[in-house]
Amino acid sequence: MGLRKAGGNWVDGDSFFDRDAEIEALLERVEDGTHTLLTAQRRMGKTSLVRELLRRLEGRGEFASVFVDLEDATTAADAVVEIAAASRRIRSAWSRTKHWITQSSDVAMDRIQELGVNEVRVKLRAGVDAGNWRARGDAVFTSLAESEKPVVLAIDELPILVNRLLKGHDYLMTPERRRDADLFLSWLRRNAQAHRGRIRMIVSGSVGLEPILEQAELSAHANIFAPFDLMPWDEEIAIRCLGELADSYGIQLPEDVRRKMCRQLRCCVPHHVQQFFDKLHEHLRRAGRLSASLDDVSRVYSEEMLGVRGQVYLEHYQRRLRLVLGDEGYGVALDLLTEAASSDGVLTNRSILRYRDYVSSLPDRPIVLLRDVLHVLEHDGYLTRKDDGYRFVSGLVEDWWRARHSHGFVPFDSRLQ
Ligand SMILES: Nc1ncnc2c1ncn2[C@@H]1O[C@H](COP(=O)(O)OP(=O)(O)OP(=O)(O)O)[C@@H](O)[C@H]1O
Ligand SMILES: [Mg+2]
Structure with missing residues (x-):
């Protein structure tokens, strides 16, 4: 049986193609005990790469692996529960965390192994709150470090959680939210450093962590990770x-x-x-x-x-942009990308300056910084720098954008001048 088609979800095994050099580079990092921040634009295959790496590592038998998805987590306590639940397959971790369940519910110890993963999650959640998540989280890390084999802990969609901690549902970065994000990232960093020899982390996400941390002036938290950029196939x-x-x-x-x-x-x-x-x-x-x-x-x-059904994927892209940038920043991103799409895929510096002037003349002008929006667009793979401005990286995304939003903000006549 040859290579199988993939739906939209991550792939491994028979559906996974190539990426040999990337797998090898990541294996080397795992062996060296390096923590990795895997970055790439959307749909590049980050989750698949990590899943396939873990599959191969399991096959070799030297490492144990834990895969955690934080897509639905909204608090630090949720993240600790997700890590604890995913660690169930590691004996040393589970023998410690299963006690939380008997402490906070009426499930007897000998019934615990009958629980499904969702029930485990719910029961664990009852025992973790805003007051004890750090102690509970430390205990999970310590128990993972005690595992017989060194552990590879892959955390997918960490940037989405950090973004939620920072901005809540209304996209407003308040000092309390910034403090919460800071506490969570400090906790993660402390554990990553404390257990360096026993646990190696691979963090990835469908939005970039660096631009989000930069917006909050928390970039130092990413220092423990060595970045790894996943490129398109040639x-x-x-x-x-x-x-x-x-x-x-x-x-x-x-x-x-x-x-x-x-x-x-x-x-x-x-x-x-x-x-x-x-x-x-x-x-x-x-x-x-x-x-x-x-x-x-x-x-x-x-x-x-480029038809309506093909463009469904563009909505995915747009939703993620909105998540990171908030409504206001998203509005600015729409303007910039639409301008680029309607000018042969190029956003010139001149257009950017013109747009800045236009925006600053508005009575309720957005407080979001143009620079931050451009950074996200560049980091998440929409635009790349080009001589006198930026251009779309992908022909498909450019054409999708053009098909969907056809008018730029620079009047057509003045663009001709
Ligand atoms: N190595 C691969 N071999 C074959 N197909 C792949 C590979 N990597 C990615 N794909 C294709 O890309 C799709 C998305 O993969 P995946 O979910 O791993 O990407 P991602 O970068 O994690 O996406 P997102 O940014 O949405 O989180 C898969 O459904 C598959 O069609
Ligand atoms: Mg993914």
Whole structure:
């Protein structure tokens, strides 16, 4: 059986393609005891890379692994519960944390192993609160450090939690919220340092941690992590991936067809490559054919990838931007990206200055800093610096944006001058 198609969710094993160099580099870091901050733009395959790494590590038997997803956590106590629940598979950790359950509920010790993971979470949650989360969290780390094998602790979506701690649901960074985020990050840092030899952390997320910390002037907390940037596939790898998918599903994609697909995307974000394959495959199936032509590529790109259903993914992107930037910053980001989309994908410095003047003339002008918004757009992979400004990194995201929001803020006439 060859490479399988992926839905939208993370992949490992038979559906995981390439990334050999990245897996090797991360293995080396795990062996060296380095804590890693995995960063990349959206849908690049961060979660998949970590999942596949943990799968291979488990296979080798030298390390134990724990994977924690903080997407739904809103407080430090939630995060401690998630880490404790995910640590259930490590004997030393579980023998300590299961006592919390008997202390705070009527579940008897000999019934605990019958609980499902969600029940464990709920019961653990009853024993962790704003007053004791740090002590409880320290205990989890200590028990992980006592595990027979060194532990790789992967924490996905940490930046989302930090962002929530900082800004709550109304996106306002108050001094109390900043203090809460500071306390949580200090706690994490202290534990990462204290157990360096026994626990190595891999932190990742669908939004960047650094721009969020920078907004709150808490950047020092990221110092314990060595950054690791996950890049898009280069064209040759994406072409090979498309070839393997085509073989698995019994269709023919000649090399020039595959190359055209990659050129159209411009930036081979694995999820976009998979999406393109899936839509082309569906198109051939409907047409009752087994081989694709260059024309099929153009048609599927403009009708399917850029069509209403293809654009659903753009909403994902937009939701995450709003989460990090808040309503006001999101409004500014929309303006900047729309301006770039309607100016051949380029946001010139001149346009940025013009926009700054325009915004500062507004009676209720946004207090968000243009610089912060640009930093997030750059860090999260929308824009990259170019001679006299910025341009879209991905052809697909640029075209999506253009299809969705067509008018820029610089009047068309003055752009021609
Ligand atoms: N190594 C890979 N091999 C094959 N497909 C991949 C690979 N990595 C990522 N993908 C594709 O990208 C999709 C998204 O992967 P994943 O969820 O790991 O990305 P992510 O960077 O964690 O995304 P997000 O930013 O939303 O958290 C997968 O469903 C799959 O289609
Ligand atoms: Mg992810």
